[in-house]
Amino acid sequence: MKHNRFQLKYIQAAKMLGTTIMFITLTFCFGGFLNSCQQDEDIVILKGDPVSLSLSANELVLSQEAYANTSLVISWSRGSNQGTGSSISYILEVDKAGNNFASAKTYDLGKGVYEKSFTVSGLNDLILNFWDIQAGTTAEFEVKVTANVTNEDVEDGVTEIKSFTVTTYKPVSPELYIVGDATPNGWDITGATPLTASTSKPWLFTYQGQLTTGNFKFAVSQDECGCQDFYTQDPAYEGRLVYNEGGSGDDVQWQISESGNYKLTVNLVDLTIDVEKLAGPAFLNLYIIGDASPSGWNIGNPEAFTRDGDDPFVFTYEATLSPGDFKISTFKGDWCDGEWLNATQSDQVLTATDYIVTQGCEGPDNKWHVTEETQGRYNITVNLYSGTIEIEPVMLYLIGDGGPNGWDIGAPEPMIYANGIYTFTGALGADNPTGEFKFSKYQGDWCDGDWLIAATPNQSVTNGSYKIRHGCEGDDNKWKLQDGDAGNYTITIDLDSENITIIKQ
CATH class of the missing domain: 2.60.40.3620 (Immunoglobulin-like)
Structure with a gap:
C-alpha cells in the first residue's frame, strides 16, 4: 500500500526585529502522480540575525562650544533568543583600543534599550577622568555590546568590536x-x-x-x-x-x-x-572717619552716609561734629584698602565745597577741621557727579497754628542751638488755644526735607515721643494743644539722644 509521509529534517529558529521569517520546503509523494516515491522534507525556520552594532561617527573632534550637543550615538540590533521567547538585556562596554576591554567603562542597560548617546561634555569628561587621557589629544576607543539571554540554554550574543577616535578639549572652569x-x-x-x-x-x-x-x-x-x-x-x-x-x-x-x-x-x-x-557713581558707599565724628578713627566700623534713593550720585550724613578732624572713606577694613575723599588742603574749613580723591595711603591726607567755634550738628551732602561737598548746620523750626508763626513753611519759628540742644521758649496756643504743631529741619516748601512729627496723631504736649518723616511720605502726626494747654513753654530737642521735652512755664 502507498501512503504519504514526511520527515522533519531540522528546524533552525532565530528572531530579528520581532519579525518571524519562515522558509519551508516540502516534498510530497502523491499516488496519482508518481508510481513509487519517498522524499524527505526540509523545514527551515529563521527568527532574526545575531546582535549587531553601529556608530553614528568614527572620528570625533570635541569642543567646549558644542558642550550640550550629542557627540556619539552607539546603536545595536535586538539580537536573537533562538526562538525561545526569552528576554534579552544588553551590556555596553567602551575601552581604549588595545586594552582588550580590561579597563572598560561598562553600562548595564537592561531590557528594551537599543542605543546609548553621549553629549560632547559627557564624553569629554568620561575620557579625561575615567581613562586619565590628556586634554587636547586624540585617542582611539573600542566598543562592543553583549546581548544576554535569560535562557541559560541559549548562548549570549556579542557584537563585533568597532572603533572610533576622539579628540578632547580642556573644559573651562565652571566658576570665576x-x-x-x-x-x-x-x-x-x-x-x-x-x-x-x-x-x-x-x-x-x-x-x-x-x-x-x-x-x-x-x-x-x-x-x-x-x-x-x-x-x-x-x-x-x-x-x-x-x-x-x-x-x-x-x-x-x-x-x-x-x-x-x-x-x-x-x-x-x-x-x-x-x-x-558704565554710567553711575564711582562709589556705592561713603563713610565718615575722624575724631570730629561719631566714628572716631575706627576704619573697621565707621558710620555710613545714606545714598539718595532718587539720585545715586548723592550721599548724605547727619551728626554732631566735635572739635577735631575728619575725612571720608569709600570703604571699611584697613587704612590702605581703597579710595578716600579728602579735603583739598590741610585743616580745611567746613564752608569749602570741593574735595579730592586719593588712593589708599598715597595721600595727601588732608582733612576737614572742626573748631570749638564751629562744632555742632551738621548735614554733609556729597555729590559724586558734580564733585562737590556741602557741610551745613542742621536747623530746627517750630511750625503749626499752635506756634507763633502758624503754617508758614517759608518763615517758620527757628529754635536756638547751643551745646547740642535745640531750644524754643515762647507762647503756644496764643492764636489758637487748641492748635497743632510739629518740627521741620528746613524752610521752603512742604516736601523739601525732613520732619520731626509726633509718634501718634493728636499727641499730648506732655508726650515727647517722635519719629522722622521724609518729605511728604507717610504719617503726618502732630502735637495738639487741649483746652487749658495754651501758655508759655520751653521745648528742648536733643537729636543725639533722640529726646524731646515740652515743659509749660
Whole structure:
C-alpha cells in the first residue's frame, strides 16, 4: 500500500526585529502522480540575525562650544533568543583600543534599550577622568555590546568590536572670581567676588559693579593657595587673557585708572575680556572717619552716609561734629584698602565745597577741621557727579497754628542751638488755644526735607515721643494743644539722644 509521509529534517529558529521569517520546503509523494516515491522534507525556520552594532561617527573632534550637543550615538540590533521567547538585556562596554576591554567603562542597560548617546561634555569628561587621557589629544576607543539571554540554554550574543577616535578639549572652569585691590574685597581671595556664568554659554562670565583705581585678575576658586589657576592679562594686548595653570606664568594684571561702575565680560574659550565703564557713581558707599565724628578713627566700623534713593550720585550724613578732624572713606577694613575723599588742603574749613580723591595711603591726607567755634550738628551732602561737598548746620523750626508763626513753611519759628540742644521758649496756643504743631529741619516748601512729627496723631504736649518723616511720605502726626494747654513753654530737642521735652512755664 502507498501512503504519504514526511520527515522533519531540522528546524533552525532565530528572531530579528520581532519579525518571524519562515522558509519551508516540502516534498510530497502523491499516488496519482508518481508510481513509487519517498522524499524527505526540509523545514527551515529563521527568527532574526545575531546582535549587531553601529556608530553614528568614527572620528570625533570635541569642543567646549558644542558642550550640550550629542557627540556619539552607539546603536545595536535586538539580537536573537533562538526562538525561545526569552528576554534579552544588553551590556555596553567602551575601552581604549588595545586594552582588550580590561579597563572598560561598562553600562548595564537592561531590557528594551537599543542605543546609548553621549553629549560632547559627557564624553569629554568620561575620557579625561575615567581613562586619565590628556586634554587636547586624540585617542582611539573600542566598543562592543553583549546581548544576554535569560535562557541559560541559549548562548549570549556579542557584537563585533568597532572603533572610533576622539579628540578632547580642556573644559573651562565652571566658576570665576575677580580679585585685586581694584575689587570690592581687595586681595582677600577667600572673599573674592564671583562672576556670573551665562546659562546658555557657561564659558561666558560677567561682572557688573564698582571698581576702584588699582589692579585685578581672575581666579577659578576662592582657595587661598596661590598655586591655583589664574587668568591674567596678555602682556601684548589688554583685551586678551592668559591662562596660568597652577599659578604659573607672568602675573600681568589689568589696571583701573578711574573708579566707577564697570561691566566686565570674560570669554574663557576665546580668552577675551571686554571692560566697559558704565554710567553711575564711582562709589556705592561713603563713610565718615575722624575724631570730629561719631566714628572716631575706627576704619573697621565707621558710620555710613545714606545714598539718595532718587539720585545715586548723592550721599548724605547727619551728626554732631566735635572739635577735631575728619575725612571720608569709600570703604571699611584697613587704612590702605581703597579710595578716600579728602579735603583739598590741610585743616580745611567746613564752608569749602570741593574735595579730592586719593588712593589708599598715597595721600595727601588732608582733612576737614572742626573748631570749638564751629562744632555742632551738621548735614554733609556729597555729590559724586558734580564733585562737590556741602557741610551745613542742621536747623530746627517750630511750625503749626499752635506756634507763633502758624503754617508758614517759608518763615517758620527757628529754635536756638547751643551745646547740642535745640531750644524754643515762647507762647503756644496764643492764636489758637487748641492748635497743632510739629518740627521741620528746613524752610521752603512742604516736601523739601525732613520732619520731626509726633509718634501718634493728636499727641499730648506732655508726650515727647517722635519719629522722622521724609518729605511728604507717610504719617503726618502732630502735637495738639487741649483746652487749658495754651501758655508759655520751653521745648528742648536733643537729636543725639533722640529726646524731646515740652515743659509749660
